[in-house]
Amino acid sequence: MKQTCLVILAAFGAILPAMASGAQVWPMKPLRAVVPAGAGSTVDIVPRVVFEQLSAQLGQNIVVENRPGAGTTIGSTLVAKAIPDGHTFLVNSSAHTITPALYHNLAYDAARDLTPVVPLGITPQVLVTSPAKGYRTLESFIAASKARPGAFNFSSVGLGTSTHMAAERFRVSANLSVVHVPFKGGGEAMSEVMAGRVEFFFGPVGLVLPNVRDGKLIALAVNSAKRSSALPDVPTMREAGLSDAEYPFWFGLFLPAQTPRHIVDRLNRETLTALQAPKVRDRLATLGIEPMAMTPQEFGTYVEQEFRVNATLVKTIGLKLD
Structure with missing residues (x-):
């Protein structure tokens, strides 16, 4: 009986490490x-x-x-x-x-x-506008918008998306009265800005960068804590005077x-x-x-x-x- 118990204990001792090892196997x-x-x-x-x-x-x-x-x-x-x-x-x-x-x-x-x-x-998400509008700084853009309350609009890729919420955080921080125009995709949202039918759009760097580099869009500011390495010359919202507009x-x-x-x-x-x-x-x-x-x-x-x-x-x- 004693020998049988020893055999069982030995077998159980061998199984335990295998069970522990199996529990760690992933994926x-x-x-x-x-x-x-x-x-x-x-x-x-x-x-x-x-x-x-x-x-x-x-x-x-x-x-x-x-x-x-x-x-x-x-x-x-x-x-x-x-x-x-x-x-x-x-x-x-x-x-x-x-x-x-x-x-x-x-x-x-x-x-x-x-x-x-x-x-x-x-x-970062980048505030972009059409070069034809003539804005070269965020300060001038905000001043123009405040001079015409409710006249400016912005595009997004849909209600409640990050592109929408980034613009809303900017709007609240700058105390602007602007109109939201949602679209189904980033391409359409940017095209409307490039065509001049929409004043501005907030989009991720990777989305807007090609059009910024081609001169089809002007980047006025990024909404991150620091400048984007892809757009080093574009200031942050804080650098442009807004203290609570970050929304990367x-x-x-x-x-x-x-x-x-x-x-x-x-x-x-x-x-x-x-x-x-x-x-x-x-x-x-x-x-x-x-x-x-x-x-x-x-x-x-x-x-x-x-x-x-x-x-x-x-x-x-x-x-x-x-």
């Missing part, structure tokens, strides 16, 4: 990256730049699944309700922290059901809540490593994406602050979508 199959925006959008392009390198590091394919619609909530709901095993994750942008303030009947809780893992980068556009990865911490931490580490690869870093730089290295805890704190900023802004402008 065990291809990863599913849900992008709550259409193919070809900035939110879709940025993670694809990173995923080739990340996939090689993890030894598994990363399959991108575009689930656009309903202000990014369709894709976000899918991930929030996914099995928390680390094989399905969300790629979202600043929109993640805007939607809770806009929609009161969401099928998920953005703050509790999705865990911030790692930011992929951040980009960021991208990040989120996992379902209850995902094991070791998976969250590893995905964070591997992604940060991928972001340091020269080909990834250089490609993101051409898109105007600046580094934003953070731990999961730091990113979580940042996201919490963004929830508060957007809740306040939405309340201030009185915007509701449901």
Whole structure:
């Protein structure tokens, strides 16, 4: 009997390390990256730049699944309700922290059901206008707008999008009376500005940069804390005299809540490593994406602050979508 017990104990001792090792194995199959925006959008392009390198590091394919619609909530709901095993994750942008303030009947809780893992980068949004309008500084633009209350308009890629909210934060900070004209895409929103039918547009650096370089648009200011490396001669809003108009556009990865911490931490580490690869870093730089290295805890704190900023802004402008 004693010998039998020793055999059982020995076998159990051999099994325990294997069980512990098995618990740490991740990923065990291809990863599913849900992008709550259409193919070809900035939110879709940025993670694809990173995923080739990340996939090689993890030894598994990363399959991108575009689930656009309903202000990014369709894709976000899918991930929030996914099995928390680390094989399905969300790629979202600043929109993640805007939607809770806009929609009161969401099928998920953005703050509790999705865990911030790692930011992929951040980009300023640029206030652009037509060269034909004659504005060369933000100060002259604001003065012209205040001289004609309600006469100026701005374009966006839709109600409640970051391009809309950036313009609203600028409007509130500068105390302007302007009219919002939403469009379905960035190309159309910019074209209307270039044609002179719309006064201004806020867009991510990567979106507006080609037209700025070609002289089709004039960049008056960026809404980040520091100047963009892609547009070093363009001042920040603060440099131009506005103290509360910052509203950059960021991208990040989120996992379902209850995902094991070791998976969250590893995905964070591997992604940060991928972001340091020269080909990834250089490609993101051409898109105007600046580094934003953070731990999961730091990113979580940042996201919490963004929830508060957007809740306040939405309340201030009185915007509701449901």
